[in-house]
Amino acid sequence: xxxxxxxxxxxxxxxxxxxxxxxxIKIMPLGDSITWDWHYNDPRNDTQRHGYRNHLWYALQNAxxxxxxxxxxxxGSAITPSFDGHNEGYTGYTTHxxxxxVYNKLKETSPDIILLHIGTNDSVSYSPYDMTGLEKILDQIxxxxxxxxxxxxxxxxxxxxxxKAGPWVTNFNRSLDSMVENRISxxxxxxxxxxxxxxxxxDGIHPTDTGYQQMSTIWFNALTDVLRTTNLPNPxxxxxxxxxxxxxxxxxxxxxxxxxxxxxxxxxxxxxxxLARGFIGSDEFKNQNTxxxxxxxxLYHAFFNRDSDSAGLKYWLNQFEKGASRFSVLxxxxxxxxxxxLAQSYNILAVSPAELFVTRFYTxxxxxxxxxxxxxxxxxxxxxxxxxxxxxxxxxxxSDELIIKDISDEKYLKLLYRTLxxxxxDSAGLKxxxxxxxxxxxxxxxxxSFIHSTEFKTLAYTYNIKL
Numbered sequence: 001x002x003x004x005x006x007x008x009x010x011x012x013x014x015x016x017x018x019x020x021x022x023x024x025i026k027i028m029p030l031g032d033s034i035t036w037d038w039h040y041n042d043p044r045n046d047t048q049r050h051g052y053r054n055h056l057w058y059a060l061q062n063a064x065x066x067x068x069x070x071x072x073x074x075x076g077s078a079i080t081p082s083f084d085g086h087n088e089g090y091t092g093y094t095t096h097x098x099x100x101x102v103y104n105k106l107k108e109t110s111p112d113i114i115l116l117h118i119g120t121n122d123s124v125s126y127s128p129y130d131m132t133g134l135e136k137i138l139d140q141i142x143x144x145x146x147x148x149x150x151x152x153x154x155x156x157x158x159x160x161x162x163x164k165a166g167p168w169v170t171n172f173n174r175s176l177d178s179m180v181e182n183r184i185s186x187x188x189x190x191x192x193x194x195x196x197x198x199x200x201x202x203d204g205i206h207p208t209d210t211g212y213q214q215m216s217t218i219w220f221n222a223l224t225d226v227l228r229t230t231n232l233p234n235p236x237x238x239x240x241x242x243x244x245x246x247x248x249x250x251x252x253x254x255x256x257x258x259x260x261x262x263x264x265x266x267x268x269x270x271x272x273x274x275l276a277r278g279f280i281g282s283d284e285f286k287n288q289n290t291x292x293x294x295x296x297x298x299l300y301h302a303f304f305n306r307d308s309d310s311a312g313l314k315y316w317l318n319q320f321e322k323g324a325s326r327f328s329v330l331x332x333x334x335x336x337x338x339x340x341x342l343a344q345s346y347n348i349l350a351v352s353p354a355e356l357f358v359t360r361f362y363t364x365x366x367x368x369x370x371x372x373x374x375x376x377x378x379x380x381x382x383x384x385x386x387x388x389x390x391x392x393x394x395x396x397x398x399s400d401e402l403i404i405k406d407i408s409d410e411k412y413l414k415l416l417y418r419t420l421x422x423x424x425x426d427s428a429g430l431k432x433x434x435x436x437x438x439x440x441x442x443x444x445x446x447x448x449s450f451i452h453s454t455e456f457k458t459l460a461y462t463y464n465i466k467l
Contacts, residue, residue, distance in 0.1 A: 024066050024067055024068040025065070025066065025067045025068070025112050025113065025227065026067070026068045026069075026070045026109065026110065026111045026112050026113070027067055027068070027069055027070065027111060027112065027113045027114075027115060027223070028069075028070050028071055028087070028088055028105075028106075028109060028111035028113070028114045028115065029052075029053055029069060029071065029087040029088065029089060029115045030071075030087075030088045030089075030098070030102070030105075030114050030115065030116045030117075030118070031088075031089055031090075031098070031115075031116060031117040031118045032089065032090055032091065032092065032093045032094075032098075032117075032118060032120055032121055033089065033090075033091040033092060033120075033206060034051065034089075034117055034120060034160065034206060034207065035051060035052075035053075035087055035088070035089030035090075035115075035117060036049060036051065036073070036075065036087065036089030036090065036091050037049035037050055037051035037053075037075070037076075037089070037206075037212075038091045038206070039202050039203045039205065039206035040203045040205070040206075041203070046075040046076075047075065047076065047077045047078035047079075048076070048078050048079065049075040049076055050075070050076040050079050050083070050085070050212075051089070051207075051212050051215075052207075052212040052213070052215040052216040052219060053069065053076065053083070053085065053087060053216075054076060054079050054083045054085075055212060055213050055216035055217075056216040056219050056220055056223075057069060057083035057084055058081070058083065059216060059217075059220045060220065060223070063220075063224065065223075065224075065227055067227075068084065068086075068464075069083075069084040069085070069086045069087065070086050070109040070110075070111050071086040071087040071088040071089075071105070071109060072086075072088065072105055072108055072109065073086070073087055073088060073089065073090075074086050074087070074457075074461060075087070075089075077466065077467045081385075082385055082388065082466055084466070085466075086109075088102075088105050088109075092121055093118075093121060094121045094122050094125050094133055095118050095119055095122055095130075095132075095133025095134045095136070095137060096132075096133040096136065097133075098118055098133070098137055099133055099136035099137045099139075099140055102137055102140045102141065102144075103140045103143060103144055106140075106141065106144040106152075107144065107148075110148075110150065111152060112151075112152065112153065113152065113153045113154075113155065113223070113226060114141070114152060114153070114154045114155065115155050115157075115219055115223075116137070116154055116155065116156045116157065117157040117159060117160075117195060117215075118134065118137065118159070119133075119134060119159045119172055119176070120159055120160070120162065120205065122172070123162060123165040123168045123169065123172070129168055129171045129172040129175060131172075131175050131176070131179055134176065134179070135179065138154070138183060138188065138190075141154065142188070151189065152189065153189045153190075153191065153226055154188070154189065154190045154191070155190075155191045155192075155193055155219065155222050155223065155226065156176070156180060156190050156191070156192055156193070157192075157193050157194070157195040157218075158173040158176055158177070158192065158193070158194045158195055158196045159172065159173060159176075159195060159196065160195045160196060160198040160201075160207065160211075160215075161196055161198065161199065161201075162204070162205060163201075163204050164204060164205075169196070173196055176192075177192070180192050191222055191225070191226060193218050193219065193221075193222045194218070195215060195218060197214070197218075198211045198214050198215060199211070200214065236346040236347050236348070237261075237262045237265055237266065237346070237348070238258060238262060239346070240272070240275075240343075240346040240348055241253065241258050241261045241262065241265075241275065242258065243302070244275065244276070244279045244302060245257070245258075245279075247298065247301045247302040248279040248280065248285055248298060248302050249279065249282070249284055249285060250288075261275060261278075265348065270352075271343075271348070271349040271350060271351050271352040271355070272334075272339075272343040272346075272348045272349060272350050272351070273334040273335075273350060273351040273352070273355065274352075276302070276303065276330070276334055277330065277334075279302075280326075280330055292316075292317060292320045293313070293317065295326060295329075296308060296313055296316045296317065296329070297313075299329070299330065299333045300312070300333075303333045303334065303336075303338070303339045303342065304333070304336075304338045304339065304342065305342055316329055316332070319332075327371075327372045328369050331359075331369065331370075334350070334351060335351060335356075335359075352379065352383075353462075353463040353464045353465070354379050354382040354383055354463070354464075354465065355375065355379045356463060357382070357389070357392070357460075357463040357465050358370070358375060358378040358379055358382070358392065359375065360419065361392060361393070361396040361419060362374075362375070362396075364415065364418050364419040365396040365397060365399075365402060365415055365419050366396065366399070366401055366402060378392060382465060385466070388465070388466045388467055389451075389456075389460040389463075389465045389466060389467050390451050390467055393419075393420060393447065393450075393451055393456075394447065394451075396419075397412075397415070397416075397443075397447055398444070398447075409434060409437045409443075410430070410434065412443060413425060413430055413433050413434065413437075413446070414430070416446070416447065416450045417429075417430075420450045420451065420453070420455070420456045420459065421450065421453065421455040421456060421459070422455070422459050423455075433446060451467070
């Protein structure tokens, strides 16, 4: 393998799917405005919407569950403390409309559990009550499961009361009860919960915050029962770890060590790259006192499952001659497509999205490779929700290291485009921002504009990073 720079490998990595390799249990909140959080005459913007989802997120985190709320939509970024705002909530949608999109949304997010509260809007569109839309949703989920060999647990809610459509809701929920029993007997993995007990409504349709807290408690109780019995073990973790013992430490792994790494990879945000660094950074490996050629050969065997090729070996030895650290060379292997393919073959995430996100700021803003301590610090903060994409952008663009370089306004703008929008600056946009800088607008204000752009929000979502 010959790689010109870590920047190349990171760019390549953006085209690789890492969502299906996460160790966390993925939960999709699915429904209408009650899931999204919207009520009549609602003055809030989307950054302030959270519904039951923030209360549920806090409860699951406090209980120690390692979960990931998933969905192609995101709201609630202004809520503190921060929470995972991904969801599939659609204001005004009926069961039939949700049925028309659910299959593609499942393909994009691959949830393990779905929280489904849907049917409220059917009271306007379908009278008398109609189960066909809900049946279609469940049929589409079944189709996805069969197509992708995926098992999904559906926690399905009897919908909340609607004072203006009381008899309709009663009949809908009774039909839902009967349908669930039939589908469970046919093999569907459905857990039913009763949201019809929620009475604290803000407009006769949507819950107040108290009502959403009540919903959260109902979801939480059902989820804890499911999660206690939900086990998503990866049987390939053990052989993946054993290969590192064999190829890096040159011995068989002890059971306690293998168990430690299995637990770490199964229950946290660690990826294959973290495992690799643990072995390469161990005293046992350092005590082998390998020279640079031996070090490179071990990396080829451990991470590419092959001997080095002459061009690749020459390239990496040349990097050492230029002053590259072993951490830097190791990252060159870990960020490569070849290592990603190897990790995928064991159903393991090669490098965490958080690490890739942080590394792009080192390579694009500071135009250098990350140092070990700095990279570890930022990634740890992202994994523990102690920082956001916005914080990282501001920290790098106004770091002492960049300020000392005294870059021109034009280069500053180009770095913003490359880093935050993931593209080169277009001439019209560049000219517009230059005029604003010349007119007295600060670099800080322009950075804020880029951070709040749709393009940056999309980029952050690609890495599963909060704004």
